[in-house]
Amino acid sequence: MNMLQGSPWLLAHKSMLTVNKPHKVSLYGKDYVLWKDRQENINALENMCPHMGAMLSAGWCEVKSDVTSTVVCPFHALEFDAKGCTILPGSNKQTLPQLAPLELIMQGDFIWSYGGCEPKIPIPNILNEIAASYDLVGHTGDCSVETDLRSMLLNMHDYNHQNGTHREMFKITEVQFDRFIDEGHHSHAYYDMPTAPNSLQEKIKNPALFMMPKVLSAHLENYFPYLVIFHNDLPVGTVAQCHLFVPESEERTRTYVLLFGQPKNPLFKLIGKNFLDVVKVVVEQDAEILGKIYPNAPQKIKLNNEVGMDWVHRNFDSFPTIESSSLSTN
Known part of the structure; x- marks a missing residue:
């Protein structure tokens, strides 16, 4: 199955890592351990201890030279530096690298990787632009979903599912699709979603609902x-x-959300966490519905405005080549 090797993947934002605490990530069927030292340097190694296979992400970190740190195996306390070298008990000599580091590409606080594959498409600058003009509110919804990458992306670009999967939370009554702009691996989708009114009790229970307009206007900017x-x-x-x-x-497939904001008044910061909670539920609802779909089910009917899903299929089938952009709508 195609996992689009050669694409860059954002493994984490630095804020998602605690100083000197191992963090597990998986990519292309391999597990890695990430850790951040006091100088905000990010290290990444294969997650399996070469002695007896313990998960290094289940261990801890030891600070060295007041700055750098090692990751420690939870089974026999073997320490591994950023190069994957260790010192065996009873020996004062450092071994050759025993674990392969994962190559990381740092862009500000963003931690990217090609997973050891030859790069086929570039890392975009959009997140750096957002970070330069927006405040980071936080991250949420980090979860591993039992679904393949194509199915995950099809769900995210299925604009008709908003008034089904997310109806209970937002009371979306319909999706009024406006337009889709196809720019190869980059696209934009615009649509409006009228909602039924929430009661005062519902808003008090979930203060983020006070921010929600009667019509949710969506602008999705997509980077395949x-x-x-x-x-x-x-x-x-x-x-x-x-x-x-x-x-x-x-x-x-793993998914998570980084939330950035430009406050217009102090209320934004007060209800920022509530907004994160709302987004977390949205991610959970998407993950849940993906577990309720029969795999490889044939699509016998087609709804209007599936242009985003067509965009996903086209780019999957032609990756990394960009076929002529022909899916734009008015």
Whole structure:
């Protein structure tokens, strides 16, 4: 199954890592351990201890020279430096590298990797642009979903599913699709979603609902295959809701959200966490519905406005080549 080797993948934002605490990530069927030292340097090694196979991500870090740190195996306390070298008990000599480092590409606080594959498409600059003009609200919805990458992306670009999968939370009554702009591996989708009114009790229970307009206007900016940005202009601030995707294996895909905002008044910061909670539920609802779909089910009917799904299929089938952009709609 195609995991689009040669695409860059955003493994994490630095804020997602705790100083000197191992963090597990998976990519292309392999597990890695990431850790951040006091100088904000990011290290990444294969996650399996070469002694007896323990998960290094289940261990801890030891600080060295007041700056650098090693990751320690939880089984026999073997320490491994950023190059994958260790010192065996009873020996004062450092071994040759025993674990292969994962090559990382740092762009500001963003941690990218090609997973050891030859790069076929470039890393975009859009997240750096967002970080330069927006405040980071936080991250949420980090989960591993039992689905392949194509199915995950098809769900994210299925604009008709908003009033089904997410109806209960937002009370979306319909999706009024406006237009789709096809620019190869980059695209934009615009649509409106009228909602039924929420009661005062519902708003008190979930303060983020006070920010929600009667009509949700969506502008999705898409970077195939790793990023969907939901641009949203609210009365209290402008939001850039960045959905990330990482192919952990052929049948498992990780997704998470980085939320950035430009406050227009102090209320935005007060309810920022509530907004993160809402986004987390959205991710959970998407993950849940993907578990309720029969795999390889034939699509016998086609709905209007499936242009985003067609965009995903085309780019999957032609990757890394960009076929002529012909899916734009007015």
